Amino acid sequence: MxxxxxxxxxxxxxxxxxxxxxxxxxxxxxxxxxxxxxxxxxxxxxxxxxxxxxxxxxxxxxxxxxxxxxxxxxxxxxxxxxxxxxxxxxxxxxxxxxxxxxxxxxxxxxxxxxxxxxxxxxxxxxxxxxxxxxxxxxxxxxxxxxxHLERAGQIVDETSKKTFGAKRQLSGIHKPNPRxxxxxxxxxxxxxxxxxxxxxxxxxxxxxxxxxxxxxxxxxxxxxxxxxxxxxxxxxxxxxxxxxxxxxxxxxxxxxxxxxxxxxxxxxxxQNGIIKIFSVAAVVFLPPTLVASIYGMNFEVMPELKWVLGYPFAIVLMIFSAILPFLYFKRKGWL
CATH class of the missing domain: 3.30.460.20 (CorA soluble domain-like)
Known part of the structure; x- marks a missing residue:
């Protein structure tokens, strides 16, 4: 034209x-x-x-x-x-x-x-x-x-806020995490x-x-x-x-x-946080698994086999063995 x-x-x-x-x-x-x-x-x-x-x-x-x-x-x-x-x-x-x-x-x-x-x-x-x-x-x-550059700058600023948004304390009020x-x-x-x-x-x-x-x-x-x-x-x-x-x-x-x-x-x-959760979960459930494995062995003579409180004792032991590493990780700040 x-x-x-x-x-x-x-x-x-x-x-x-x-x-x-x-x-x-x-x-x-x-x-x-x-x-x-x-x-x-x-x-x-x-x-x-x-x-x-x-x-x-x-x-x-x-x-x-x-x-x-x-x-x-x-x-x-x-x-x-x-x-x-x-x-x-x-x-x-x-x-x-x-x-x-x-x-x-x-x-x-x-x-x-x-x-x-x-x-x-x-x-x-x-x-x-x-x-x-x-x-x-x-x-x-x-x-x-x-x-165009001004608009691109605004988009970059908005993206920056979304990227680096975190809890901030303002006048004693915690703002939610925008990310x-x-x-x-x-x-x-x-x-x-x-x-x-x-x-x-x-x-x-x-x-x-x-x-x-x-x-x-x-x-x-x-x-x-x-x-x-x-x-x-x-x-x-x-x-x-x-x-x-x-x-x-x-x-x-x-x-x-x-x-x-x-x-x-x-x-x-x-991604590291997700892998960390799985790693901690594996470590936490490792002692209860060990306890369950021990009492799952089919030996003829086991001291707690005919014990009336044997089953509750094993459950409590598994729960305690799971709580102990969890508290240890919590104290170290790994969770």
């Missing part, structure tokens, strides 16, 4: 879709979403550039995603979105600047794009040129990434999902950071263009935001790794 946008009165305006793919002469942004061969050919003919196909985008190495060709700057970054069932989806998105016209090529639907279009339909204080729209789009993408009844396997799955998402988000931020650095190098070469002065300031601010978000994603990755180790440790502790 080819969507063309223009600028009027400081607002972004959308051109009406034509029956056949066509590029309006005064457009500032061409958004190609899963474009057809006809739409790609129309844009290539209008702007005189070679648009990379989906297969070419997938084959482009990370070190070759930023280049200039035919008077245009080509920049590709991996953008993240929450797909069905809240699963992260990563796909390359290409930004092309040619003669102050922006072309975007994407094969998925990051939420930052419609959010920016909705906001840009109202009067903007920033310039509505190709460069201005590109920077605004990247700002929207970074804002969306910040929201009771928590499925540790489910916690591991949640931690793994958030760890995968944060890792992909960090990779996305790194690729966006490389685009912004590439844009900075291009604008530095265009010192005579007065319209780019505002863009340079916004690019520097964008770089700082990306660096801070990348650091935050790294921090979340470390915290997630720590939580994963902690949950695995708790699972080991619970």
């Amino acid at each position: 080819l969507t063309a946008y223009g600028a009027a009165n400081g607002c972004l305006t959308e051109f009406e879709a034509a029956a056949s793919p066509a590029v309006p002469p005064d457009c500032v942004w061409l958004d190609l979403v899963e474009p057809t061969a006809e739409e790609e050919a129309a844009v290539e003919a209008a702007l005189g550039i070679d648009i990379p196909t989906r297969e070419e985008l997938a084959e482009i190495e990370a070190s070759s995603r930023l280049y200039q060709e035919d008077g245009a700057a080509f920049m590709t970054a991996n953008l993240i979105r929450r797909g069905d069932h809240d699963e992260p989806e990563s796909s390359p998105v290409t930004f092309i600047i040619k003669d102050n016209t922006l072309i975007t090529i994407r094969y998925h639907h990051p939420q930052a794009f419609p959010a920016y279009v909705k906001r840009a339909m109202k009067p903007q204080s920033t310039s509505m040129t190709g460069w201005g729209i590109l920077i605004s789009l990247l700002e929207a993408v970074v804002d969306r990434a910040a929201d 009771r009844g928590v499925n540790l396997q489910e916690l591991i799955e949640n931690i793994g999902e958030e760890g995968d998402f944060v890792s992909k988000m960090r990779e996305s931020l790194v690729s966006i950071g490389r685009i912004v650095a590439f844009m900075q190098a291009i604008t530095d070469q265009m010192r005579d263009n007065k319209e780019l002065k505002e863009s340079k300031v916004r690019i520097k601010t964008l770089q700082r935001d990306i660096v801070s978000l990348t650091d935050h994603a790294t921090f979340l990755n470390g915290k997630i790794s720590f939580l994963l180790d902690a949950v695995l440790g708790l699972i080991s502790i619970e």
Whole structure:
């Protein structure tokens, strides 16, 4: 689908879709979403550039995603979105600047794009040129990434409370253990999902950071263009935001790794506790079993065989022999 946008009165305006793919002469942004061969050919003919196909985008190495060709700057970054069932989806998105016209090529639907279009339909204080729209789009993408990282941080904090919840004394009142009844396997799955998402988000931020650095190098070469002065300031601010978000994603990755180790440790502790119970039970019931085995021997002459109190004596002896090791373990603090 080819969507063309223009600028009027400081607002972004959308051109009406034509029956056949066509590029309006005064457009500032061409958004190609899963474009057809006809739409790609129309844009290539209008702007005189070679648009990379989906297969070419997938084959482009990370070190070759930023280049200039035919008077245009080509920049590709991996953008993240929450797909069905809240699963992260990563796909390359290409930004092309040619003669102050922006072309975007994407094969998925990051939420930052419609959010920016909705906001840009109202009067903007920033310039509505190709460069201005590109920077605004990247700002929207970074804002969306910040929201995603904030949500991931909240999920990690909630998981941390469930993981390390224990009885706490507050004003003389014991709070219940919030970890009771928590499925540790489910916690591991949640931690793994958030760890995968944060890792992909960090990779996305790194690729966006490389685009912004590439844009900075291009604008530095265009010192005579007065319209780019505002863009340079916004690019520097964008770089700082990306660096801070990348650091935050790294921090979340470390915290997630720590939580994963902690949950695995708790699972080991619970398993050891279960084995401990069986071990103690075996030791406690070992003396009564020994007593029962002794009196279960079929010897002809046994002193207590014809004793009237022999049976109660054996029962009491077995109970006493079970209570004695139990009290010993209790005193040692092993129970």
